[in-house]
Amino acid sequence: MRYPHQRKTAAANLQKKVSIVVPAFNEEKNLPVLIQGLRRVFDTQPYDYEFIFVDDGSKDDTARVLKTLNAQDGRIHYIKLSRNFGHQNALKAGLDFADGHCVICMDGDMQHPPELIPAFLSKWEEGYDIVYSRRTSTDDSSFFKRTTSNMFYALANRLSEINMEPGTADFRLIDRKVADALLQFKEIDPFLRGIIKWLGFSQYGINYTADPRFSGKSKYSFVKMIKFAFQGITSFSIRPLYFAVYLGFAFSTLTGICLPYVLYSYYMGNAIVGYASAGWASILMSVFFLGGLQLIIMGIIGIYVGKIFLQTKLRPNYVVESSSINQRQYDLVEF
Structure with a gap:
């Protein structure tokens, strides 16, 4: 099978090549430290390598730092996006440019320890196509963040058709073949951790303890986390739509069951104690509750309609302003 957008890999080289992809948003102080850590790791590994940093519309000196590092070492590449397109799109940009025999994705804040990379590579050499990490704890994560994260995975696994481990x-x-498969995806707002789980292949998980951020603060606010959760759930399932239907049937059934009691209370209560003027508070609360429920259901439907609307525009996931690897050659690959 022939895919026109797949690029020539380093398959002709005797030495295997590893591509490291790092999205960066306002990480000027973290990047030099991360590169030092990555170099220490690969100095002990028998692999050629390249570091691809994707500047996702940073407002600090991240772009200048990356250009300086690229001038010092040709194996350090940068891709500067024209604006902030979001973490997942920045990550996809790096994957689109990477041409190693395998690709390792990680964040630029030093919470993903480079020391775990040899374990990744060891399992890859054993034949696993995907080696993923499971964060067990972190020193600077709050109880609230840990709790909401666990709630997200529980809800996502319940409502979607994939199973993601907390x-x-x-x-x-x-692996290269997994990266090539990802090149075929043209989704708007891709949820990569779900897509990679959906792809299948042979996968292996490794536990690790996240280090504190070296510098700066997390870019994921509570609002962004909520949006990311909705993005993940609605990207892989239409179960929320079925849930809205079931909820509507449940309330319709409940109304039918309660109707005889309401009629009896009205006629009997009105004749005895003037029931018609009582109960206005409960009626008002019921109207508010059902109105809010309707808005939630309409919102769920609106999310899916919005996804369809954005997908039909066929806009690119990102726009590259400048890059140190924009001359990389593309080729057709036979399977």
Whole structure:
């Protein structure tokens, strides 16, 4: 089978090549430290390598730092996006440009320890196509963040058609054939951790303890986390729509059951104690509750309609402003 957008890999080289993809948003202080850690790891590994940093519309000196590092070492590449397109799209940009025999994705805040990479590579050499990480704990994560994260995975697994383990994120290794499969996806707002789980292949999980951020603060606010959760759930299932239907049937049934009691209370109560003027508070609360429920259901439907609307526009996931690897050659690959 022939895929026109797949690129020539380093398959002709005797030495295997590893591509490291790192999305970066305002990480000017973290990047030099991360590169030092990555170099220490690969100095002990028998692999050629490249570091691909994707500047996702940073407002600090991240772009300048990356250009300086690229001038010092040709194996350090940068991709500067024209604006902030979001973590998942920045990650996809790096995957689109990577041409290693395998690709390792990680964050640029030092919470993904480079020291775990040899374990990734060891399992890859054993034959696993995807080696992913499971975060067990972190020193600077709050109880609220841990709780909401566990709630997200529980809800996502209940409502979607994939099973994601708690603590899994975007710190993983994928084989070349998995990266080539990802190139076929043209989804708007891709949820990569779900897509990679959906792809299948042979996968292996490794536990790790996240280090504190070296510098700066997390870019994921509570609002962004909620949006990310909705994005993940609605990307892989239409079960929320079925849930809305079931909820509507449940309330319709409940109304039918309660109707005889309401009629009896009205006629009998009105004749005895003037029931017609009583109970206005409960009626008002019922109207508010059902009105809010309707808005929730309409919102669920609206999310799916919005996804269809954005997908039909066929806009790119990202726009590259400048890059140190924009001259990389593409080729057709036979399967």
